[in-house]
Amino acid sequence: MEGLRSLLLESLSRYGMPFPVDKKVCSSWTNELPRNGSTIIFTSCMYQIEPVVPILSKFGPYTGILRGVASLAKMVKPPKEELERAYRILNNIVKAIKRKGVDLAYLYEEEPYSGAVLLEMGMLDEFAEHARKVSEMLKERGITRVITVDPHTHNALKRYEEFVKFDVEVVSYLEVIDPSKKVEGGFTIHDSCLYSRFLNLREKYRSLILNSGISLKEDFFVTGRETSTCCGGPIGGVDPKLSEEIAKRRASELNRLSDKLLVVCPICYVTLSPHFKGEVKDVAEVIL
Amino acid sequence: MSWDVAISRAVQNNLPRVYKNLENFPYVLDLARQLREAKMEVIRNMEKYVEMTVESVKRIGGIPHVVNTVDEARDVVGKIVGTGKTVIFGKSMVAYEMGLRDFLKERNNEVWETDLGEFLIQLANEPPSHIIAPAVHMSKERAEHLVRDKLGDLRKGATHEEIVNKVREFLREKFLKADIGITGANAVAADTGSIILVENEGNIRFTTVSPPIHIAVAGFEKIVPTLYHAMIEALVQAAYAGLYPPTYINLTSGPSSTGDIEMKRVSPAHGPKEFHLILLDNGRLDASKNPDLMEALLCIRCGRCHLHCPVYRVMGGRWGIPPFTGPMGAMWSYVTHKDPKPATLCTHSGGCKEVCPMKINIPRVLEKIKHVYFKRS
Numbered sequence: 160m161e162g163l164r165s166l167l168l169e170s171l172s173r174y175g176m177p178f179p180v181d182k183k184v185c186s187s188w189t190n191e192l193p194r195n196g197s198t199i200i201f202t203s204c205m206y207q208i209e210p211v212v213p214i215l216s217k218f219g220p221y222t223g224i225l226r227g228v229a230s231l232a233k234m235v236k237p238p239k240e241e242l243e244r245a246y247r248i249l250n251n252i253v254k255a256i257k258r259k260g261v262d263l264a265y266l267y268e269e270e271p272y273s274g275a276v277l278l279e280m281g282m283l284d285e286f287a288e289h290a291r292k293v294s295e296m297l298k299e300r301g302i303t304r305v306i307t308v309d310p311h312t313h314n315a316l317k318r319y320e321e322f323v324k325f326d327v328e329v330v331s332y333l334e335v336i337d338p339s340k341k342v343e344g345g346f347t348i349h350d351s352c353l354y355s356r357f358l359n360l361r362e363k364y365r366s367l368i369l370n371s372g373i374s375l376k377e378d379f380f381v382t383g384r385e386t387s388t389c390c391g392g393p394i395g396g397v398d399p400k401l402s403e404e405i406a407k408r409r410a411s412e413l414n415r416l417s418d419k420l421l422v423v424c425p426i427c428y429v430t431l432s433p434h435f436k437g438e439v440k441d442v443a444e445v446i447l
Numbered sequence: 448m449s450w451d452v453a454i455s456r457a458v459q460n461n462l463p464r465v466y467k468n469l470e471n472f473p474y475v476l477d478l479a480r481q482l483r484e485a486k487m488e489v490i491r492n493m494e495k496y497v498e499m500t501v502e503s504v505k506r507i508g509g510i511p512h513v514v515n516t517v518d519e520a521r522d523v524v525g526k527i528v529g530t531g532k533t534v535i536f537g538k539s540m541v542a543y544e545m546g547l548r549d550f551l552k553e554r555n556n557e558v559w560e561t562d563l564g565e566f567l568i569q570l571a572n573e574p575p576s577h578i579i580a581p582a583v584h585m586s587k588e589r590a591e592h593l594v595r596d597k598l599g600d601l602r603k604g605a606t607h608e609e610i611v612n613k614v615r616e617f618l619r620e621k622f623l624k625a626d627i628g629i630t631g632a633n634a635v636a637a638d639t640g641s642i643i644l645v646e647n648e649g650n651i652r653f654t655t656v657s658p659p660i661h662i663a664v665a666g667f668e669k670i671v672p673t674l675y676h677a678m679i680e681a682l683v684q685a686a687y688a689g690l691y692p693p694t695y696i697n698l699t700s701g702p703s704s705t706g707d708i709e710m711k712r713v714s715p716a717h718g719p720k721e722f723h724l725i726l727l728d729n730g731r732l733d734a735s736k737n738p739d740l741m742e743a744l745l746c747i748r749c750g751r752c753h754l755h756c757p758v759y760r761v762m763g764g765r766w767g768i769p770p771f772t773g774p775m776g777a778m779w780s781y782v783t784h785k786d787p788k789p790a791t792l793c794t795h796s797g798g799c800k801e802v803c804p805m806k807i808n809i810p811r812v813l814e815k816i817k818h819v820y821f822k823r824s
Binding site: 385398 | 462755761792794797813814815816817820822824
């Protein structure tokens, strides 16, 4: 665990991300948004970088790759197809936000990481320090409103005020947009734990999904607020085997309901996809 | 038969039952709210309530013992029990925390667990895998094989009922000849010194009444302000554990007594002549003064968080330090053993906090314990 902590801190210091990555991978999904503005989209590079997690997991616990941080920077690039998918999702989200008349800016390579992994692993001193830096940066740039695109970033930013003075409004894109497509057919759904049980957004995205025309195949003991469970992703860095086993079980439960699965989080997508028999889609690539 | 099968059956059997209880008996939700407030009052003033409980136990003719550590607890119990006795346990996770079963056996006592789940893990020489269903890791097939192997004379393919009956036959004689009965306590009333025990098997009732000496062991956090709150705790615990109404709620206030001759109250009567209450600290007082940890002390050991947790569903009793396994166990492994490592496996799935009758924000408590882990390393 100490190795994992060192890797995270070293990567954050050198690359601005919790593991080594070329920031261009994070920012190349758009060149159409202005760099300055009071409202920004905050991707925290989550959609862009999540597809590399399966590559990292081949190395076992992150501690095993500590010595190769520098050389790893070359390797941590998602497969082209997955990267294109991530970019498509982000552009779908931006178009949907703009349709609501929001002037949106983006910080490109200067966009900071949210610090989510520090918070979720309990590295609270480091998270507080990270939050302080991000908070100061946003303040210097006159940013007053942040629109997030994933639950982990949303959760981390929402909790900044517990650790530092933070006057920025944090909203999820799910609270801003309307569905832009009519979709036929049924899906089952895997909730994001954070959205569903910590951030009170569960009904928000359910109503968006239902308004798009999708019928959700639910079961109280599989997709209920109290009874659904994590995909296993958040524990991947600490115990990859445990993470994988949780994912297998969750995918199997969901497969009992459907062979088409909606997710609302890039980590859930990456964690469940290898085990779910059928099609896994992010809500932003289906209803937008 | 694997853990996967056993836990999957337990989840399928238990979850619908708990939801049905809460739907059919909605007043339980209100009782749970009252209980949380009452327990929080004790947590904020723990030393005061320990003193109050001690005085109340003395007043009703019982013998209170306040111990700081499990070693002290073993010393006290060892002196009461002595050697060469027959001791029956009525299911207590605090007794497991104290290591009492092995301690008393080492002192040449015949020791038997009488709760079926505890009895099975005693036969198998395994630790409990769940706070109230200690043998939840055992499938019916495994339990059948174990009972046949250890007690004999059980047909292949025996039903659940036949397995239970075999154990019942075996234990009947132990209940009758036992010198000492040791139980836990679901709740201890500070105002009367009474203990409340909730159960379904009848073994606890036997254990508290049949032997001449009854020793109850409880952590400080089991103290509630009044007997009213102690009764509430029994009802809430039973409903959230999945068995409601509970078959038995046992109230014990000191040794047995009678006033049937000239209305003069004398002790003992048919029940025990001695009643000891051992109140254990072992980290609880520290936790009560720590704002990051104090909520952990609200736990009423219903075991519901376990079944809603994806980590427990995979790891079972391997997650935490028995008897403290699962989400509550990850908190309690730190409270009692100062071990923060189990907390690091929490995925903050959050189902635990949603279903906890005491509304403990378990992922948040575990986040703080993870913080301790990283600070230490």
